Amino acid sequence: MKFTHFINGAGISTSCGIPDFRGPKGIWTLQREGKPLPEASLPFHRAMPSITHMALVALEKAGILKFVISQNVDGLHLRSGIPREKLAELHGNSFMEACPSCGAEYLRDFEVETIGLKETSRRCTDVKCGAKLRDTVLDWEDALPPKEMLPAEKHCRMADLLLCLGTSLQITPACNLPLKCLRGGGKIVIVNLQKTPKDKNACLVIHGFVDKVIAGVMDFLSMQIPPYVRIDLLQIIITRSLSADKKFVNWTLRVASVHALKAPLPFIKSIEVSFSDEHKYKAAVLHEQPFNLKRRTVTTEAFEILLKLNFSDGCGCLCTQINIPFGFKGLNDCSKHDKDSAIQDLREKAIQDSCCGQNVVIERKTISVPKTEFTVHAVVTNIKSFESDSLNNDVKIAKGSMNGSETSRKRSKGRKRKSRF
Numbered sequence: 392m393k394f395t396h397f398i399n400g401a402g403i404s405t406s407c408g409i410p411d412f413r414g415p416k417g418i419w420t421l422q423r424e425g426k427p428l429p430e431a432s433l434p435f436h437r438a439m440p441s442i443t444h445m446a447l448v449a450l451e452k453a454g455i456l457k458f459v460i461s462q463n464v465d466g467l468h469l470r471s472g473i474p475r476e477k478l479a480e481l482h483g484n485s486f487m488e489a490c491p492s493c494g495a496e497y498l499r500d501f502e503v504e505t506i507g508l509k510e511t512s513r514r515c516t517d518v519k520c521g522a523k524l525r526d527t528v529l530d531w532e533d534a535l536p537p538k539e540m541l542p543a544e545k546h547c548r549m550a551d552l553l554l555c556l557g558t559s560l561q562i563t564p565a566c567n568l569p570l571k572c573l574r575g576g577g578k579i580v581i582v583n584l585q586k587t588p589k590d591k592n593a594c595l596v597i598h599g600f601v602d603k604v605i606a607g608v609m610d611f612l613s614m615q616i617p618p619y620v621r622i623d624l625l626q627i628i629i630t631r632s633l634s635a636d637k638k639f640v641n642w643t644l645r646v647a648s649v650h651a652l653k654a655p656l657p658f659i660k661s662i663e664v665s666f667s668d669e670h671k672y673k674a675a676v677l678h679e680q681p682f683n684l685k686r687r688t689v690t691t692e693a694f695e696i697l698l699k700l701n702f703s704d705g706c707g708c709l710c711t712q713i714n715i716p717f718g719f720k721g722l723n724d725c726s727k728h729d730k731d732s733a734i735q736d737l738r739e740k741a742i743q744d745s746c747c748g749q750n751v752v753i754e755r756k757t758i759s760v761p762k763t764e765f766t767v768h769a770v771v772t773n774i775k776s777f778e779s780d781s782l783n784n785d786v787k788i789a790k791g792s793m794n795g796s797e798t799s800r801k802r803s804k805g806r807k808r809k810s811r812f
Contacts, residue, residue: 395450396552398462398543398565398569399462399468400463403463403556404463404465406441406602407440407467408438434657435465435485441467443557443601444471446608447459447605449617451477458546459478461478461481462481464483464485466486466498469484479539483536484498484527487526487527490522500624500657500658508530511523511525512653535565547577548575550577551578554582555580555582556582557582560589561587561588578594580595582596616777620738620773623658623770624649624768625700625767625770626649626767631762633690634687644664644686644696646682656680658702658706659702660703660704662698664676664699666695667697672694693718706773707772711749715766733752737750745776749770752768
């Protein structure tokens with residue numbers, strides 16, 4: 392398996408609580424049968440990668456997996472740890488904004504509010520650019536972006552083996568990508584619950600759940616499926632100013648998204664604010680965003696602000712606490728933080744402790760006018776471990792065309808989906 396590539400569909404995300412389209416309980420299947428649509432088991436922005444997502448991460452790190460082609464817009468491949476340069480997201484990403492001017496991409500912790508490559512409310516943060524950002528999710532009439540399609544085609548031609556996982560292979564032009572693998576001399580394996588129009592082109596067809604099949608593959612290879620650790624970021628902003636008589640400090644505390652001051656902070660439900668000297672200072676509960684608190688204290692006093700962050704539904708624990716030393720002079724910590732090392736240490740600690748809620752400062756900066764401190768915290772909000780089970784007996788294996796030379800005459804009349812469903 393020197394050059395193994397994957398093309399994935401909605402079937403790899405059904406175990407994440409995201410419904411598919413053409414499966415027995417898929418969105419379009421239920422609509423056609425006049426049945427009610429399934430309710431999401433958790434908010435879309437809190438969906439966690441599946442066994443398959445994390446197995447692909449392990450295969451990529453081992454050098455077996457060379458490229459992933461995704462037809463999903465759930466962003467789970469990036470969240471799982473697949474490098475962006477090894478991923479083509481053909482239909483976009485509900486959590487990604489892109490700059491049409493310089494090409495910069497921004498992965499968000501909230502679902503971008505528009506689809507159809509429209510302008511959003513944020514701008515590129517590059518000081519030399521500043522252009523308005525756009526969402527990346529295609530609407531019905533949008534053509535597949537060359538930035539994603541061209542590398543997808545290139546890697547299909549290069550692949551020794553192309554695994555099609557959880558895709559009906561009916562959405563054009565993505566459904567024809569496996570044929571490019573055949574023309575390049577490679578082979579196709581299809582794993583899907585239902586038959587696909589390309590089954591006869593495959594050297595192996597497996598009718599079963601993708602997670603079960605991939606777990607069996609990992610067990611056969613004696614490879615571990617890594618745990619998934621989700622780390623979210625927030626910034627705490629404290630602004631100070633002296634009163635007219637210079638006896639008091641007027642200060643404002645704000646807990647905000649790192650993506651933009653007015654961006655949503657979806658993983659925080661409420662914040663309980665208390666103080667180390669509880670007899671002097673009144674506690675408060677912040678229920679609505681933006682999370683702001685204004686207070687006045689005397690200039691000579693120093694104390695700790697205690698923040699209890701209550702997490703939203705879908706997070707792996709109820710809350711975490713952050714303590715902030717406070718005084719008129721502000722913080723004297725001018726040390727630089729190695730973000731990547733701090734986040735990696737945080738991830739390893741979460742895995743070791745098998746729990747979430749840990750947090751660490753990864754960035755701190757100050758400005759003098761007005762006197763303001765910005766502190767960015769990384770917080771572990773989910774951790775999920777996986778065990779690879781052997782291939783179950785309910786997976787049906789059918790032989791396909793071994794030469795892979797004959798293409799299907801059936802052409803899907805389906806079009807690209809408009810939303811994440």
